[in-house]
Amino acid sequence: MLLRMSNLFLRTLREDPADAEVPSHKLLVRGGFVRRAAPGVYSWLPLGKIVLENVSAVVREEMNRIGGQEVLLPALLPREYYEATDRWTEYGDTLFRLQDRKGADYLLGPTHEELFTLLVKGEYSSYKDFPVTLYQIQEKFRDEARPRAGILRGREFHMKDSYSFDIDDEGLQRSYDAHRAAYVRVFDRLGLEYVVVKATSGAMGGSASEEFLAVAPSGEDTFVRSTGSDYAANVEAVSTPAPAARPVEGLPEARKHHTPDTPTIESLVRFLNDAGLGRSFTAADTLKNILVKVRRPGGTDWEVIGVGLPGDREVDMKRLEASLDPFEVALLEEADFAAYPFLVKGYIGPGALLSNKLRYLVDPRVVEGTAWVTGADEADHHVVDLVCGRDFTPDGTVEAAEVRDGDPSPDGDGTLYTARGIEIGHVFQLGRKYADAFSLDALGPDGKPRRVTMGSYGIGVSRVVAAIVEQSHDDKGIVWPRQVAPADVHVVGTGKGEQIEVALRVARELADRGVRVLVDDRKGVSPGVKFTDAELLGIPTGVIIGRGLADGVVELRDRATGERSEIALDAVVDTVAAVVAES
RNA sequence: CGGGGAGUAGCGCAGCUUGGUUAGCGCGCAUGCUUUGGGAGCAUGAGGCCGCGGGUUCGAAUCCCGCCUCCCCGACCA
Structure with a gap:
């Protein structure tokens, strides 16, 4: 290969583009690798196209190595397939929709589970045909609410998506493991620094799921790592280690105190420490109770539940939602408080919740034998030494508290700290969601149909290009690893x-x-x-x-x-x- | 959807507060001469619906009203 700059379609820019913030955006534009065509939509110029192909080639080699077969499905898809799985509505505004001249609805594919499932259904019908893994490298379309950071998060992007089809759960696990290993080889070959984190399955409706995150300060995903091990996880997936239960015998009795003007944790702690109780309190000694309402997706009835967590921790709504998945979670409105007169805002305690049959879930740190300062369900009053397992018994635990730097790692080694990452790969065990939607069956050796189980696996090829630049540049420009360099x-x-x-x-x-x-x-x-x-x-x-x-x-x-x-x-x-x- | 910022030449920007010559600067581009190891110099030149629409005015890039678009933060998404 020989490229001559005297006639190469390339113009470098001396100055950063005005709309660029992150290094990959600035450098890829300045270096003439890409040009913006529309918000979140980019053209790939000769050098950029070569890089994109180099990354694709590595992905392709590793996909072929695990037996994947490359296909190319259309990006333009009729509405009907996405109706069958509800995604025409579930995807909401993120879906690019259009109509043909007859007024029939179409969409530009954001991902292709439906069509792959139907493709296999149309061709295969015997257990002897499975397992099979198909993949493609193609443009995807998502009408992001806010595209940003150049090609790091575009509305049109290049993605390798693959789908595994197996007869049984063991097969799915093997396909999943093979993909995971292939992804490790891909990202290793590309010279990326990355972590693999457990992900919440989210809207994809899967079970086992892991994300590959390229470590970069400009990343949009916050994850936690351990100082003592290679543990890494999404913040939503971090489970709080529960301390051992302690005996309740000998603990001081719960006592109600008049605590005027203490609607906040901070004011409460200050009041208690000035009250001459013979000991000092911190926010971590208090039990903060918040109320949320939950309902099943698509349901109409909300259930109000109480959530208790140490007072020194903020509520992390994303963690709470992930913990309560698949329930929808919403904050209480004034009307809800009016419907439950026993809830005294600012002074809510476990007592009123439990005696009024509201479900009460607590942070895993609230174990039997721990004593808390908490609301007395009466304005201007708090209870001190309310002991879990003696004075109240929660209905279960929930992960609602923020994760902080220095928290113990769930695997017991070291402490956690937060870092940022760019999601460059995702592996899912979809299970039978899509096979069920389209009745994808294979005839077994006994002559009876078996429902096929699937996995879905993505690599953001164009995003990988940007992630490489994020990790490999200096003040003068890009430093391409040789395997992807133009x-x-x-x-x-x-x-x-x-x-x-x-x-x-x-x-x-x-x-x-x-x-x-x-x-x-x-x-x-x-x-x-x-x-x-x-x-x-x-x-x-x-x-x-x-x-x-x-x-x-x-x-x-x-x-x-x-x-x-x-x-x-x-x-x-x-x-x-x-x-x-x-x- | 909430908050903030910005639309002037291919790119980056000034001008607008206080209306008044032919709308300006840097980069880039064209031509000529010089220059050739760290974003060269001189000269000449091409290139503008000053986001769109309306209004005020003798006169609008500039003031007023409406609209559109883009960027950033958040929400959302992954």
């Missing part, structure tokens, strides 16, 4: 003599040896411009043919380390070919 070598000819001719000759010889070459053969462009462009473009190895040519030497540069060395012109082709071959 070229192996950037040969730069600079000077008014025969340098450019020599550069072209060297470039051709390298290309003949199978090296992918970009050569800067532009005339009348000053060396500074060429060097700056080279650093922005980020090709791993540079060969400068310039002022040293008179002495028969050229310069070798390494983009990542900045190392420079001079070598003889005669040796340059062999040397560079060797550098490329061994890296």
